[in-house]
Amino acid sequence: MDESGVVRQKIEAGEIAVENVDKSYGSHHFRKEVVRNCSFKIERAKLTVMIGPSGCGKSTLIRLLAGFEKPSAGAITLDGHPIAGPDRDRLVLFQESALFPWMTTYDNILYGPRARGEVTKETLELAEFLLAKVGLKEFRKKYPTQLSGGMQRRAELARAMINNPRVMILDEPFRGLDAMTKELMWEYYSALYEENRRTNFFVTTDIDEAIFLADRLLIMSNIPTQVRATLEVDIPRPRKLADIVENDRANEIKMQALSILHEEAMKSFSRGSKAAADFVEAYSKRSVKT
Ligand SMILES: Nc1ncnc2c1ncn2[C@@H]1O[C@H](COP(=O)(O)OP(=O)(O)O)[C@@H](O)[C@H]1O
Numbered sequence: 001m002d003e004s005g006v007v008r009q010k011i012e013a014g015e016i017a018v019e020n021v022d023k024s025y026g027s028h029h030f031r032k033e034v035v036r037n038c039s040f041k042i043e044r045a046k047l048t049v050m051i052g053p054s055g056c057g058k059s060t061l062i063r064l065l066a067g068f069e070k071p072s073a074g075a076i077t078l079d080g081h082p083i084a085g086p087d088r089d090r091l092v093l094f095q096e097s098a099l100f101p102w103m104t105t106y107d108n109i110l111y112g113p114r115a116r117g118e119v120t121k122e123t124l125e126l127a128e129f130l131l132a133k134v135g136l137k138e139f140r141k142k143y144p145t146q147l148s149g150g151m152q153r154r155a156e157l158a159r160a161m162i163n164n165p166r167v168m169i170l171d172e173p174f175r176g177l178d179a180m181t182k183e184l185m186w187e188y189y190s191a192l193y194e195e196n197r198r199t200n201f202f203v204t205t206d207i208d209e210a211i212f213l214a215d216r217l218l219i220m221s222n223i224p225t226q227v228r229a230t231l232e233v234d235i236p237r238p239r240k241l242a243d244i245v246e247n248d249r250a251n252e253i254k255m256q257a258l259s260i261l262h263e264e265a266m267k268s269f270s271r272g273s274k275a276a277a278d279f280v281e282a283y284s285k286r287s288v289k290t
């Protein structure tokens with residue numbers, strides 16, 4: 001039996017440090033500063049959620065973490081080693097579907113290990129476990145177009161998680177799903193995380209999603225972005241959506257986060273941003289349980 005798959009599953013969760021990172025595009029008059037003097041940690045075996053206004057620079061940070069692009073200044077390290085380029089230690093799950101339409105659910109989930117020649121008894125067991133966990137056992141032989149949007153997202157979660165990266169990075173993975181499907185996704189995803197606490201970094205613009213999922217919450221400023229506040233979401237796990245709605249601590253954190261996001265939105269509102277105007281409008285309609 002090929003041992004590498006077994007070894008892979010024993011690979012430790014990683015920790016990422018972002019230190020004084022700047023990122024700009026273009027030069028001179030056309031220079032666009034997207035990230036400015038940004039520092040934060042993605043702690044080992046924790047679920048860190050980043051929330052920030054749309055357009056603030058979150059996906060730009062993800063491209064830096066993934067190693068697709070380099071910072072203009074500052075350092076990003078994984079367990080003390082500088083990030084030099086893309087590597088399977090850091091797996092990014094984007095909002096766009098990554099499923100291969102010509103493969104069944106099962107084959108899609110096994111794609112990573114097969115591509116690396118790492119299919120072992122343990123990998124096959126893990127595939128079964130993940131299929132069950134994301135509720136797709138009955139759909140293993142179906143193709144992506146035969147699955148609902150929510151099922152496709154669940155298949156993608158399983159397809160990513162089977163690779164056990166040191167750090168799993170998710171860029172607004174549930175954006176665009178209807179509210180009920182989205183809430184169901186939160187429960188599937190948090191159950192997967194609670195089962196096997198690896199390092200997860202999850203980016204969103206949805207405050208309820210952020211608080212339900214996070215161990216730690218990074219609240220970002222407007223563009224050029226940096227961390228405005230870090231909140232520890234000290235709510236016990238396993239979490240159920242119904243509990244969170246009634247949870248005073250969750251509501252307190254939500255109020256804190258919203259007031260910071262509101263300040264940031266007001267700043268960019270005064271600069272005429274459409275996204276910020278939408279946020280201010282949505283925020284003013286929100287009623288938060290006190
Ligand atoms: N390659 C690039 N060249 C110029 N500007 C860019 C580039 N990539 C991103 N930006 C700008 O950076 C800003 C932040 O984008 P992004 O990181 O996608 O934000 P978010 O993910 O928070 O919505 C946007 O204004 C975008 O126009």
Ligand SMILES: [Mg+2]
Pocket residue numbers: 058059060171172
């Ligand atoms: Mg983005």
